[in-house]
Amino acid sequence: MSVHLCFATLDELETRMESKFHHLERLVEKQNERIQRQEEEILQLKNDLANNQKSDLHKERKITILKERLLVGSIVPSKVPLPRTTAFYAYTSHDDESPGKGHTLKFDVLKTNINGGYNPFSGIFTVPDDGVYVFTFSLRLYAGVNGAYEILKNDEVEGGAIGIIAGSKTQLQVSETIVFSANKGDIVYVRTHPTLTHTGGVWTNENGRSMFAGWQISH
Numbered sequence: 001m002s003v004h005l006c007f008a009t010l011d012e013l014e015t016r017m018e019s020k021f022h023h024l025e026r027l028v029e030k031q032n033e034r035i036q037r038q039e040e041e042i043l044q045l046k047n048d049l050a051n052n053q054k055s056d057l058h059k060e061r062k063i064t065i066l067k068e069r070l071l072v073g074s075i076v077p078s079k080v081p082l083p084r085t086t087a088f089y090a091y092t093s094h095d096d097e098s099p100g101k102g103h104t105l106k107f108d109v110l111k112t113n114i115n116g117g118y119n120p121f122s123g124i125f126t127v128p129d130d131g132v133y134v135f136t137f138s139l140r141l142y143a144g145v146n147g148a149y150e151i152l153k154n155d156e157v158e159g160g161a162i163g164i165i166a167g168s169k170t171q172l173q174v175s176e177t178i179v180f181s182a183n184k185g186d187i188v189y190v191r192t193h194p195t196l197t198h199t200g201g202v203w204t205n206e207n208g209r210s211m212f213a214g215w216q217i218s219h
Helices: 002-074
Strands: 087-091 109-114 124-126 131-141 146-153 156-164 172-182 187-192 211-218
Touching: 131 146, 131 156, 131 187, 146 172, 156 172
Parallel strands: none
Antiparallel strands: 087 109, 087 211, 124 187, 131 172, 131 211, 146 156, 146 187
8 A cells, every 4th residue: 555655656746847847848938038039129229229320420411511501601702803894985076176286185975984084074084094905086077177186195195197188078087096005093185286287177976976985905
């Protein structure tokens, strides 16, 4: 009777041990599952961290670009002054019947006066800026007129023209065009010859003007 009890006890112990082993196996499986989930979570966290770092780097680049744009926008470009244009054109409003010797011709109808150098009351152009200038004049003469004309810079004769009109019905335009350098403050004007006698007058009307013009071609 006692031997039977001993074997029964061993079977019971074996059953209990198997039950404990199964329980331990389940615990190990659960632990493994938990570890696997934690590893997956850690991997996900690493990926999220890497993405956040990339996003932060992208944001920093954007901020840098915006700062550079703001800096460029705050810089006010300095204006480079452009050379001023100088030009004038004027003609006479009436005939000059007897100009005489050394007479400054006054072209009193002012059509163009860019930079304000020409004075229609005196007939004198005052150079506003240093540079190279072109000057031209054209005078309408009629029959019987003898006249010589000069264009001067200050007191120096730079160019001249002469007109001798023969016949009773002849008319023509006496003209001269010259180019020279001038300095600010120089004066330029047209006059009759100071020693040659001028016979007759200088005409002007809508059919033919007596005119004076000039313009700057370089600085």
